[in-house]
Amino acid sequence: MIKTLSGIACAGLLLAAAPAGAQALENPAEAFGQRPAVTSIALSPSGNRVVYLSAGSGEETYAYVADVGSTSPSLVTMTDGDPMEFNWCRFVNEERLVCSIYAMVQDPRQIYPITRLFAVNDDASDARTLGQRDNAFRNNRQFDGEIIDWLPEDDETVMMSRVYVPEAYRGATRIVDRREGLAAVRINTRTGSIDSVEPPERLNVRYLTDGHGTVRMRATGSIRGATGMAGSTTNYYYRLQGSDEWHDFGSYDGLENTGFYPIAVDRDLNAVYGFERLDGRDALYRITLNETLDRELVFAHPRVDVGRLARLGRRQRVIGVGYSEDESVVEYFDPEYQALHSALSSALPGNPNITFLGASDDESRLLVQASSDTEPGRFYVFDKAAGALNEILLARPQLEGVQLATVRPIRYPAADGTMIPGYLTLPPGGGETGLPAIVMPHGGPESRSVLRFDWLAQFYAHQGYAVLQPNFRGSYGYGDGWLVTNGFQSWETAVGDVNDGARWLVSEGIANADRLAAVGWSYGGYAALQSGVHEPGLFKAIVAIAPVTDLPALRQDSMAFSNGRNVSEYLGSGPHLVAGSPARHADRVAAPVLLFHGDQDINVDIGQSRRMHDRLGDAGNSSELIVYEGLDHGLRDSAVRAQMLERSDAFLREALGL
Template sequence: MSKNIARKSILFACAAIVCAASAQARDLENPAEAFGHRANIQSIALSPSGERVVYLGPGPGEETRVYVADVGGGPSSIVTTTDGDPMEMDWCRFVNEERLVCEIYALVEDAHNIYPVSRLFAVDDDAGEPRTLGQRDNGFRNNRQFDGEIIDWLPGEDETVMMSRVYVPEAYRGDTRVVDRDEGLGVVRIDTRSGRTRRIEAPAWQSSRFLSDGRGNVRMKGTVSIRGATNMLDTDRHYYYRLADDNEWREFGTYNSLEDEGFYPLAVDHDLNAVYGLEELDGRDALYRISLDGSMTRELVFSHDTVDVSRLVRLGRQRRVIGVGYSDDYSRIEYFDPQLRALSTALRDALPGNPVVGFVDASDDEQRLLVRASSDTNPGRYYVFDRTSGALNEILLARPELEGVALSRVRPVRYPAADGTMIPGYLTLPPGSDGRGLPAIVMPHGGPEARDTWGFDWLAQFYAHQGYAVLQPNFRGSAGYGADWLATNGFQSWETAIGDVNDGARWLVSEGIANADQIAGVGWSYGGYAVLQSAVIEPGLFRAIVAIAPVTDLPALREDARAYANGRNVAEYLGSGPHLVAGSPARHAERVTAPVLLFHGDQDIDVAIGQSRRMNGRLRDAGRSSELVVFENLDHGLRDSAVRAQMLERSDAFLREALGL
């Protein structure tokens, strides 16, 4: 398909699932409720024929609903739901036209800790014949934490998938000597209707990961070891591979997850008999391809001069590799497939104002493509494109509550840090604003090894809608800009990271965007830590602090991690020395002068709620203004639309009072 043919062939249609609303801007009666509403599409996939779609959408509270619908028209029907107490739906995908495989997860609390569990199950699209896919539970073994994962959807093999499966041995079985001793991770083919399995790889406790070639052949495995007598996981992952016509495992290489050293395998390509993966080149993650024919021939597939490769782009149930993604100022995809490259360009031309156009899924013959188009002012629209007819059929909106609402443009910016380094970030201004003399929010991201990217962000858009300028800095310690930018990490190198955040506030004032006495810090997770620590080292720079699920005490964070298998890795990540106490805002609460508002879920396993309770208590003991809002039975992401709306409304009122608005 030439580029010109692709452009001429695209026609538009509107399915009955959703039709586009009027482009006329409308006002919101309750902005916090509209922006806080969870996205309507949390997971989405096409059926093998491309005639149907399954997607996850929010219900009331923590409820998540699984819907199926015909892409050509008609209403969506609910297959099943989870209420979040404790199970929460994570994703669903078609095995054939009528049967689905889904994953649910939950947070489970015992006498000592809160920990995650997940389960895989299959179900018909009318909720019939549910079947669990994990190891069968019984009274003679401890319950496993995870079932495993689907590693090959086996297109063409009706109702059968290949999964890596977690096994837990039986402790006893009464008077019988027949005891199941299987332990660790193995691989099976499983009939999702009958539950019958055929073992492909025997379970072993050292096995941590398996990769299939998309044609039912396990070609790579990863193993992990335990650190001496500590019972803690090591950071090295050892990888092995097989020749296409041999079952013998051969040495491939080692990847260190803590130092990000070595080749990290992502996907095996059957036709090329090679594996794609990430490895550093000149200090940045690049995409390589290594032959699995025994020669280990290495080829550089794609690298960028200034940013890391962020992901491999794959398509359909066969998970065909079609491109590579990265983000400089904008999110971009470099397509390897020339037809999809031309089609992507044609779709961007056909959908003006939506530069981020991606192929989410495909029918098994790839003649129907699930397409998502979005931008900074478009939270996302989903289409099905028929390559035979050229019809582009809109089916769903990511956030229908915001349809027709004037949203804010997002502008990539760079500002100077104290040492002259230019810090990248994104500036969101209120709709229609001239960008002068505004109340402002500096909103560092979580992680810290993450980064903000260009596009729609519900938090930034809400505050901009309420009249604030919002700066999202990708401070040093952020991921995506190479090893030198990542530094040690945002905790061990907190002085640099927090300095960059604070320099962003000063830049807003120097540019005339913000008033010096009307700047606040707002952050989630590490972002909450960053704005609290900023208030310690530069009291008064931020006139108000909103911290959502923040880290506040680094020694306590190290101690909390000891209860988990990766506790030693967390300890090494945080390091040891005086920076731990110096970089803990809860231990210097008396230096904070700005009023503080904290939000935290009491089931948070990423950052324990004790971190916020400690900060709130220390601030109050020091005579400072502080309030902690606890959300019961919620985890780090606060996956409840009503709770998010409450958080937005309360934080906006708090900021307005503190900033004198």
Template sequence: MNRLLLAAAITLAAAPAALVAQEAPAAPAAAKETPGALFGTRENIEHADISPGGQHVVYLTPGHGRATSVYVARIDGSAPPQLVMTSGADPDRLRWCNFATDTRLVCQITGMVDEAGIVIPYSRLVAIDTDGKNGVMLGQKGSVYDARLRQSDGEILDWLPDQPGAVLMTRDYIPEAGKMNTRMVRNEDGLGVDRIDLATMEVSRVEGPAKDADFYLTDGRGKVRIKGYRPGVGATTQLANKVVYQYRADGSDEWRPFSTVEDGGAGLSPIEVDANCGCAYALQPLDGRQALYRVKLDGSMATELVYKNDRVDVDGVLRIGRGSRVIGVTYAEEKRHAIYFDKEYGALARGLGKALPNLPMVDFLGSSADNSKLLIHAGSDSDPGRYFVFDKTARSLNEILSARPSLEGVALASVKPVSYPARDGTAIPGYLTLPPGKADARGLPAVLLPHGGPSARDEWGFDWLAQYLANQGYAVLQPNYRGSAGFGDAWLQENGFQGWRTSIGDVTDGARWLVAQGIADADRLAIVGWSYGGYAALQAGVTEPGLFKALVAIAPVTDLDKLKSDARNYVGRNLVVEMVGTGKHTREGSPLQNVASLQAPVLMFHGDLDLNVGVGHSRLMDEKLRAAGKSSELVVYEGLEHSLVDSVVRAAMLDRIGAFLQASTAR
């Protein structure tokens, strides 16, 4: 299609030959025959970046099951995409790849391993040529004498736009222990910052390792300006709930106090440094909600309020370019909004909104080195998204990739922001998704779909799980119950575990509202949830046994005291104990301790390498339900973590959920 937007002079050109479809591995044809496969298959693009020269894109695309492949393709579609590498996710999983130069990539690989019943996560960074050659790990080389486990070898801090082919990265330095009869023993310990030449692998020290450091920020031009650390970590091996930040003034190497922030308390939390203004952007509570501030790093610490919202938290800044220049601020009310400080990008965002009226969610993902070409993602509630390259010089906008080509031609549902009253009169925000073509339907089967977290929130946009349920004929309500994040401290309350009665009450009140509005049939209500959402599904079945006819819990917390004991081998143990709390609420708020109250049939799914919520939660729940004569089914997936990142698994899970709900909510 060719359309000219006069207001911004943007030409929306026909897309070149599909970059993904030519080479990406496809799932077997049989898997595409079910609704579960249509919606459960992973997004065709899991990450994308544009090259410094603006001629190529790199993207991650799923293969069969849990495999992931990296491809590099010409933006003009003049040649087939080139395979760089593939991961089978057994256990390594590719997470992202970005261009360091036009011919050199940096990629992150993560995974989980089970060591004597303890699930341990790890991440590694690798540099590799775009033709798949010359791969090398970027972290410190390991040794059989390492004194402790290296879970993460580091993170990229700065892409050094003025030094092509080099990066700044944090590196976790681990000393050696037990090495005898030699002076060649490593003693450095802690997190440092190194400059690495990706062609020669020459390493230059920028910041020496510090045992208590766990956070650095640069100015996007190679200067480390902010450091964060948790006091006492080195001595206690437990994460503290307080972070101390320091900064460097212009032209100085001396660390000065910036702020001290306790979890949930006041204080400036730096999130970005911008060399253009010589300042840091930081979040800090104001009137009970996070607001954005700008702090001068010239020694004065002069602080000014940049933006606040009276309804929701500010949750981040918008950046562009290889130097990560800050161009705006973002927050989510009923829908996500952006306020641009940069006039050029503000005008461009408005122009793109007019050029893509059906894709209002526009994000700038990356740019060429000279900022003349931009990689853009645009989507909506009923469109999972498309990737475009905007050429500023030609004023052309070319669609190059589709997030979910398998859903092209499939009727997708619209998502409507709603609000409903809780039992105490509080208005609870949420999102209502009705089956496609049934906007005025009455008496539908309905599903409550509470989000995980609990300190997270749902947003307006495409949700593959909600869309699947709507496709199967269900009205879907996603409540942002009290305990959700993003709405300020008063809404967050203690959290969804200590304040479970309020959170779960808000969820069940949502079901009653659907019935009162005539949208839902009271005899065909179900609840489906993942993580905390799975906990909410089971606990709602405990507190209101006759309300839901089916309970589906994916990776659910089932016992609050077990959640604490499961954390005993990890450095975040104290934080988990503090979050859950102690008292009778842990017994009364644990589905595992109250199975006698459950009436509805239960279906659970869990990966056996789940670090967030151990698989033991579901196994114990299933055993106890069966022992009590209750209806329970549990599916455990070997080698998968919390998100169940496997297209075959997700497709089968959705089909099983569909059959379970149909049997439980049929007239």
């Protein structure tokens, strides 16, 4: 479907309105649980083609290539999730792709992730791996690396950071590859031939290029003494323009969030963009890569953190900066894109959020996503010269024409008078008083809820629940003061804010006090369970997906990974570890509990849910644990998500007397 835009400054576009009338869903759990039809999408160098990933049944994911305007995409390849799963695919040229895949691997000691990069033609021919080759003499190579520069000037070549693992003893031969660490290489995606750009070094963790094939910055990690575990500090180095010599740039501490964190190098400005704290909030700075490292504040917000850069095209040109207060906003540096964003946002139905996802190499064609709280996502290709906006894909076609719930920002008072921000989703077309209600704390804990389509909240609202998503203290995005120590060390504050949200729903008449439930994923599941410990009886039902339940055990689990010491410091030490562990106080939980967990979860070990389930059983409390074999923290399986939604809805209805 092609619609025309007469000019950047025009008042609006005449696009087809959303279908009239609400479509009934035969199986709501299946419709909302289905993973998106577009999970990753990219535009070709000419802007005439797109490559996208689409979820199939279960864990299947398909990679398609399509000509813009065509109704017949071509299947390139697929993953079945056993064990490999797609991350993304991008164009090298009009016919050649690079894709990233990952898997969870289990050895006798632990489960760990691996990633691989490969190139393939759009007709599935001439597939080639891009990482270091495996052989019998090399220890397991966990990661391949990543693409750090798409080199638009080179037709078949990309620049990647490449992980090298040394070979072990080969017996009689002395020919042993002892290269170790992260290198930067140019690699021909057809032939596999490699040109070294930066040699591998064991402590290297990152490279930044200028988008034109020149490495301007690198980073090294820190090691904690003789433990061999990673430290929290990353040290950065830079090069002057036209020089090969490295100079000290500074360091960034990821645990303390101190120092400058580089994001993108701008060749034309000879500068690097990055984030650093200003008055307790993340702000965007630009530092010139000269002898004096001249610094300039680009953008800061007086109330919230600046959270992301808006970048465009294969060169990843910086065009703006984003932040989220009640709504997500991008401040564009480029006046053309500011004007285009305003025109599209005003003209498209429902005033959706507009995101520029990609561009042809000459930026004459743009890949655009339009979305909102009630619009899961529509994808367009915009032709600047023709003023044509071509709608190509829907993120969730199974929800097209379905009446979805609107989401509104709210504030409610905590016990100490602090106003807690959050989002309220009410059933579409239903009442607004005396409803069964769900408080749904987000994961992280240093994450946050934002105003957008949320498949979990939308499903429960569709089923008749009011859903409150609080950005409790401990959430990211509101500055250091809001983060407190973190949601684990300061659990009493974070969980108290969650519980105060439930009381607010009742005081406003939105919720029935006898029909309150808590539902959460990861830290959100932890907060839901700890709410049941902190104030037994407030919630009449608790659903926890992949939750943390025992903080000392979480700290011990983390020691199997290289960042274990960082996790240990993040959790801290002291009485809060036991007091903040719901599995150690399961006898206080009055509400029935439903737990879901994948048995290949490395974020939160399944032992956390098993421990909670066993302790609840020992205390004589109602508990059910559903384990999904072969799945990790995200439960990226459409059939599993549908089953989880259906079972949780039935559980809540029974527990709340609906």
